[in-house]
Amino acid sequence: MPRTRILTLVLALALAAVAPACSKKAERLVGNEVLKRGPGGLGDTVREIRPLDRDTFLGTGTADRGSTLLAGVSGAYEARVLIKPGTWVLPDTNDVTVVVDSIRLELPFDGKMSIPDVDLLLHTAASAWDTLSVAWPGPGLGASLATANAVDANGDLWLELGGSSFGLVKSWAIDPSSLNGFVVRRSAGSGVAAFRAGAGRFRIVYHTATSTRSIADTPFSADLFIHTPLVSLPTGADTTLILGGLYAPVVAFRAPVDSFTPGFSLDEARVVFRVRSDSPTFPDSITVTIEARRIQSSWSEGAVDTAGLNISTVTLDRVVGYQVRDVSDTLLVVPLPASLVRDWSSGVLANDGVVLRINESFRAPEIWLYSRESTRPPEFRISTTSPPPGRF
Amino acid sequence: MTRANASFAIALLASLVAGPAGVIGPVGDARANSVYSVGGLGEPSLAEGARLRALGGAGVAEHGERTHSFVNPASIAEAEHLLIEGTILPSYRRLDSVNFGKETGHETAIPSLRAMIRLPTGLVLAGSYLVGTNAHFDILREETGGTPSTVRIEGRGGLDLIRVSLARKATPGIRLGVDYEVIAGSFREEWSRDFADTALATARDTLETSYSRYGRWRIGGQYSRGSVSVGGVYETARRLPLTITQRTAGTLVQREGESLTIPSGFTAGFSAGLTERFRLVGQYRRANWDRESLASDLVDFRAEERYSFGVERLRALDANVGFLSRLPIRVGATLLRWPDLLPVSGASSIAGGTADINEVAFSIGTGLQSRDKGGAIDLSLEAGSRGSKEDLGVSERFVRFAISLQVSDDTWK
Numbered sequence: 001m002p003r004t005r006i007l008t009l010v011l012a013l014a015l016a017a018v019a020p021a022c023s024k025k026a027e028r029l030v031g032n033e034v035l036k037r038g039p040g041g042l043g044d045t046v047r048e049i050r051p052l053d054r055d056t057f058l059g060t061g062t063a064d065r066g067s068t069l070l071a072g073v074s075g076a077y078e079a080r081v082l083i084k085p086g087t088w089v090l091p092d093t094n095d096v097t098v099v100v101d102s103i104r105l106e107l108p109f110d111g112k113m114s115i116p117d118v119d120l121l122l123h124t125a126a127s128a129w130d131t132l133s134v135a136w137p138g139p140g141l142g143a144s145l146a147t148a149n150a151v152d153a154n155g156d157l158w159l160e161l162g163g164s165s166f167g168l169v170k171s172w173a174i175d176p177s178s179l180n181g182f183v184v185r186r187s188a189g190s191g192v193a194a195f196r197a198g199a200g201r202f203r204i205v206y207h208t209a210t211s212t213r214s215i216a217d218t219p220f221s222a223d224l225f226i227h228t229p230l231v232s233l234p235t236g237a238d239t240t241l242i243l244g245g246l247y248a249p250v251v252a253f254r255a256p257v258d259s260f261t262p263g264f265s266l267d268e269a270r271v272v273f274r275v276r277s278d279s280p281t282f283p284d285s286i287t288v289t290i291e292a293r294r295i296q297s298s299w300s301e302g303a304v305d306t307a308g309l310n311i312s313t314v315t316l317d318r319v320v321g322y323q324v325r326d327v328s329d330t331l332l333v334v335p336l337p338a339s340l341v342r343d344w345s346s347g348v349l350a351n352d353g354v355v356l357r358i359n360e361s362f363r364a365p366e367i368w369l370y371s372r373e374s375t376r377p378p379e380f381r382i383s384t385t386s387p388p389p390g391r392f
Numbered sequence: 393m394t395r396a397n398a399s400f401a402i403a404l405l406a407s408l409v410a411g412p413a414g415v416i417g418p419v420g421d422a423r424a425n426s427v428y429s430v431g432g433l434g435e436p437s438l439a440e441g442a443r444l445r446a447l448g449g450a451g452v453a454e455h456g457e458r459t460h461s462f463v464n465p466a467s468i469a470e471a472e473h474l475l476i477e478g479t480i481l482p483s484y485r486r487l488d489s490v491n492f493g494k495e496t497g498h499e500t501a502i503p504s505l506r507a508m509i510r511l512p513t514g515l516v517l518a519g520s521y522l523v524g525t526n527a528h529f530d531i532l533r534e535e536t537g538g539t540p541s542t543v544r545i546e547g548r549g550g551l552d553l554i555r556v557s558l559a560r561k562a563t564p565g566i567r568l569g570v571d572y573e574v575i576a577g578s579f580r581e582e583w584s585r586d587f588a589d590t591a592l593a594t595a596r597d598t599l600e601t602s603y604s605r606y607g608r609w610r611i612g613g614q615y616s617r618g619s620v621s622v623g624g625v626y627e628t629a630r631r632l633p634l635t636i637t638q639r640t641a642g643t644l645v646q647r648e649g650e651s652l653t654i655p656s657g658f659t660a661g662f663s664a665g666l667t668e669r670f671r672l673v674g675q676y677r678r679a680n681w682d683r684e685s686l687a688s689d690l691v692d693f694r695a696e697e698r699y700s701f702g703v704e705r706l707r708a709l710d711a712n713v714g715f716l717s718r719l720p721i722r723v724g725a726t727l728l729r730w731p732d733l734l735p736v737s738g739a740s741s742i743a744g745g746t747a748d749i750n751e752v753a754f755s756i757g758t759g760l761q762s763r764d765k766g767g768a769i770d771l772s773l774e775a776g777s778r779g780s781k782e783d784l785g786v787s788e789r790f791v792r793f794a795i796s797l798q799v800s801d802d803t804w805k
Contacts, residue, residue, distance in 0.1 A: 027427040027497070031531040033489040033785040034430045035545075036690060036735040045539040045585070045595070263638045263645040265595035267587065342642050383539070385595040387638050387645065388583045391431070391527075391547075392601060392688040 037389035045267060045385040052271070052372045052380055054254035054353060056234050057241045059305040062136035064248070065224045068110050068360060069200075071184045072118045072150075072192035077246045079192055079227040081107070081184040082129065082138055085202055086221040088173035097209035100163040105146065105182070106203050107157045107195040113363060116191020117151040122159040125180035131222045138226045141183055150193040157195065159184070169204070181222075192246070192362070197223050236301030239374040240276060244288060244358035245366030250306060252295060254353030255336070255380035257344040263387035266338040271354075273369040273378045275330035280365035282323035288364045290319040292334055295352040311355050316340060324367055332369060341382070425499065425526040427487050427788055428749055428779055432691040432732030434527030434550040434579075436698075439463075439504040439520075441479045441796035446757025446772035447702025448724030450675035452661035453623035455567060455614055458768065458798065462504055462522060463659050463677065464612040464623050465569030469559035471508050471516045473766075473800040478505045481794045489786035490737065501526070503794075508557070516559045524551030527579050540588045545581055551654075552577030555610075565617055571610035575632060575654055578602040598639040603632035603652055612659075619665025627679070629656040650687060655680040661700070669708065673724075675700040681731035689741045694748065696731035700724065707761075722757045722772070730778075737785035747783035752776050757794075768798040 035042075064070070070079035083105075091098045105122055109115060126140035146159040161169075172179040202218040230247050241251045255271055282288075297310035316337050324330055334356060343349040358364070370376040426435040439462040444451040451461025458475065460467040481501040488494050501523070508518035527550035533543040554576050559569030579601040586594050608630035614623040632654065636647040661675030677700070681693040702724030708717040733746035753776025761768045774792040781787035 027430065027487060027495065028530055028532045029492045030487045030489040030495045030786055031427050031430045031529055032492050032533050033737070034428060034734060035531060035533070036431060036740055038689060039740045042533070042535070042543060043583075043585070043595075043597075044537075045541060045587070045592075047539055047592075263597075263640060263643055265585075265597065265640045266642070267592040267595055270591075339642050381591075383592050385585060387640065388545075388581075388597050388599060390599055390601070390636055390638070391579055391581060392636075392686060392690060 037391075040389060043386045043388045045383060047268070047381070047383040050256060050380045050382065052253045052378050053256050054299075054301055055241060055252065055372050055378065056236050056238070056301045056303065057243065057249045057251050058234060058303055058309070058355075059230045060248050060250055060357075061305060061307070062229050063134055063224055063226050065131070066360065067197050068362070069107070069195040069197050069223055069225045070192050070227065070246075070362060071120055071186060071195070071225065072116060073186045073190055074192050074246060076231050077192070077228055078186065079225050079246075080138060081195065081223065081225045082125070082131075082134060083182040083184070083200065083220050084131070084222040085172075085179075085181070086219050087176075088169060088202075089204075089216045089218045090170060090173055091204060091206045091208075091214065091216055093170065095208055098206050099208070100166040100204060100206045101213075102163055102203070102205040103161040103165050103169060104203055104205075105159040105161070105184075105200065107159070107184070107200045108155075109153070109157065110194040110196045113192075113194040115150050115153070116189065116193055117149065118189035118191040118193060119147055119149050119187045120157065120159065120184055120193065121187035122146040122161075123183045123185065125183050128180050131224060134224070134226060136226045136228055139180060139183065141185070142180070145182075147187055149189070150191070157193070163206075166204070169202075194362070233304045236303075237373050239371050241273070241369040241371045243290070243356060243367040243369060244361035244364060246362045247366075248358070248361045249366075250355050250357040251369065252299065252303075252306075252309065252353055252355045253378065254295075254351065255382075257341055257351055257382070259347070260345050260384050261386045265385040265387070266341055266383075267385055268381055268383035269336040269338060269341045271334045271336065271378055271380050273332040273334070274376045275324055275327055275332060276368040276370055277327050279324055279327050279330075279368035281325055281327060282364055286364045287321045287323045288358045288361065290322055290332070290334070291357050291359065292316045292318070292336070292354050293357065294340065294349075295355055298350070298352050306355070309352075309355065316354065323364070332367070425483075425501070425528045426778060426790075427485075427529070427786055428730070428732065428734065428784070429527050429529045429550075430531065430547065431734050432730075433686075434525035436696060436728060436730060437501075437503050437523040437526050437550075438698075438726075439522040439553075441477055441504065441798075442757055442770035442772040442794035443722065443759055443796060445774060445792075445794045446722035446724055446755045446770070447673050447704060448675075448700035448726040448753075448755060449698065450661050450663075450673040450700035450702050450724065452612075452625060452659045452675045452677075453614060453621040453663040453673065455616065455621060458765065458800065460506075460508075462506070462520060463675070464614065464625050465518075465557040465571040465610060466559050466567040466612040466614045466623065467569070468508050468516045468518050468557060469561045469567035469569060469614075471510055471518075474507075474509045475798065475800045476507045477796060477798040479503055479794055479796040481792055483790060483792045485788055485790045487786055487788050488781060490781060491785065499528075514560055516557075518555075518557040518559075520553075520555040520557065522553040522555065524553045524575070524577070526550045535585075539592070541585045544584045544586075547579070547581045549578045549580045551575060565615055567614040567616075569612045571612070572607050573610055573627075574605055574607040575603070575630065576605050596640060598637075600637045600639075602635050602637070606630050606632055608654060619671070621663045623659075623661055625659040627657045629680075630654045653685045655682070655685055657696075669706045671704050671706070673700075673702045673704070679731065685731075689743065690735065692733040692742045692746050693731045694729070694733055697727075697729040699727040701726075702755075719758045719760070722755075724755045726753050726755070726776075727751070728753075728778075734784060736783055747780065749779050749784070751778035753790075753792075766800045768796075770794075770796045770798075
């Protein structure tokens with residue numbers, strides 16, 4: 001092979017080998033010598049720990065329209081289930097051979113809470129009530145129809161009205177306005193039982209000349225539970241903030257945010273609460289998810305409940321799997337979204353603060369946090385970096 | 393296709409495909425450049441291929457069927473073929489600084505790509521990509537004041553030039569050409585600040601200086617008589633409105649109303665045959681940068697000047713001579729006076745004084761041509777230094793190895 005051809009091939013291979021061998025490390029450090037970007041430096045990071053300028057805990061009302069129904073008593077707390085049946089489904093009333101064997105209210109347990117040893121009593125409601133506006137103590141109690149012990153239930157809780165009540169049920173079916181719904185309340189024992197909302201029913205079990213066992217189920221058109229209000233209302237100057245538990249209070253706070261240099265980086269924005277040393281501890285298996293939501297209306301520490309706060313339905317951030325195990329130096333760290341802090345800083349959104357809430361908080365004990373009026377107040381930790389200087 | 397020509401084709405494809413930027417992405421990451429690219433417009437790039445780099449870059453009077461220069465559009469007027477040329481430029485650098493020690497690095501660049509074709513009317517049409525300035529740099533910096541952090545800065549971009557050229561022989565001795573040159577590219581920096589405290593999220597910023605992609609004209613001519621040729625080029629100025637953007641998570645700050653003016657300039661030079669096999673080339677190139685080109689506290693400008701000289705011993709055409717005699721030998725020297733005037737060592741802006749950057753390089757090169765003259769490989773080796781450690785706090789020495797590949801339609805015949 002001619003030498004020129006060999007040389008050409010060698011050069012071609014060398015070229016292919018050299019081409020990808022790119023590095024760019026020559027001025028990694030030395031380049032600092034000529035990194036001149038004006039007297040302002042390359043951007044400063046400022047870390048600040050600020051106090052909250054507002055905090056309190058707030059009641060959330062006494063009606064819960066969630067996916068769980070509570071009935072029972074725990075200390076000063078009492079919960080009652082309110083039910084409105086749908087259109088009654090009855091056996092064929094023209095069939096003279098119909099024999100009603102059983103009429104009962106069936107409430108399936110929610111399966112996530114232990115079943116307490118508590119007697120529950122089914123009443124008719126003595127007065128009309130509205131699902132949207134009902135509050136503790138709810139409608140008066142009418143006739144007592146049935147009772148059962150929760151812990152004795154085999155499967156769902158059955159509140160047996162008895163076959164002899166069929167005439168009463170027929171009268172409700174004929175004239176629905178004669179019925180204001182039902183109330184399930186504790187009559188004896190202690191503890192709170194939890195049921196799945198939307199899953200209960202009235203069941204009529206009967207037989208006829210041609211069938212040995214037939215069923216007519218009437219689902220609910222509405223069910224919810226109401227509970228007693230907070231025992232001690234917030235004053236705005238409490239040294240303890242109560243979050244979660246049976247009463248489901250939320251914690252509202254406001255962290256002051258300054259106006260920063262346009263283009264700044266937000267490196268940290270979080271609120272750190274300290275758990276009181278006497279706060280109840282969680283059972284091993286219990287954790288909660290704490291949600292942060294934006295408050296969209298101004299409020300004062302004199303507020304006692306969330307009415308008027310206009311809390312956003314959008315969750316800003318979540319603290320997942322939280323539990324209070326060891327109360328010494330336990331913290332609750334709530335990160336605030338950078339976008340929200342930016343909007344507060346720029347004035348795009350009014351800074352009316354954030355509310356912390358726990359979904360289905362009745363599953364876990366209350367969390368007691370030190371407030372800003374306490375000796376260990378919450379801290380708002382915010383770190384920002386000013387933008388780097390431009391090239392020219 | 394002969395085996396030698398196949399080798400040329402393979403070499404070109406391999407280099408462009410395996411190369412750092414590839415054929416379709418010449419504005420890629422890998423570029424040879426200078427530590428002084430941290431500020432100002434970046435390193436002024438020499439677009440010429442290895443043949444003219446070996447002659448110090450003096451190509452304004454260059455002409456011929458397969459010899460042409462990027463500096464003068466008239467130089468392509470005698471092209472007879474479809475011709476494609478690309479250059480790859482591995483570079484090795486040694487840096488010495490006052491406060492940050494010494495470093496060595498290497499990069500690879502693609503300074504230019506060109507394709508041209510002769511049209512039936514006697515016109516020659518060419519399209520080119522060239523690196524105008526190279527603002528590529530990487531910096532690592534430990535910040536200990538305030539909250540400790542490690543700052544990484546990746547600078548990319550610079551001025552890129554995209555040219556369409558048209559040239560024609562006016563008379564047997566006069567060639568005329570014109571370029572329409574679009575100034576493309578942008579200056580982009582990625583800043584990231586990692587904190588020692590893991591509670592702090594990394595701060596990331598993007599700084600981008602972009603400009604309207606306007607074009608300007610470059611007009612060139614050549615005159616040849618015997619073995620002597622002279623050439624000249626005039627470049628028009630172009631004002632480019634700037635948009636300066638800073639982005640970080642969740643916010644964007646944009647500044648407009650400033651401008652970068654690419655200045656007018658000219659180039660003049662000659663090529664003179666001394667003997668049958670020796671010729672001398674020389675060139676002076678000037679771009680009239682000044683304080684008005686770009687308003688900045690961090691860089692001032694002076695006229696950019698490049699002086700280039702070279703001597704070439706042409707290849708022997710006699711088939712009976714030895715292999716070495718059939719190789720051309722080229723030597724050259726160049727002095728480049730950068731337009732950027734950067735803050736002197738210890739100053740944070742030009743208010744504290746400025747220092748210039750002068751670059752001196754010596755070069756040597758050779759080349760091979762396929763037997764059918766359809767393809768060529770040219771090589772050059774350049775060594776030089778730039779900048780002053782006393783004035784700028786850091787000096788730089790460099791070695792560059794350029795490889796240019798040229799293929800024409802003869803290659804596939």
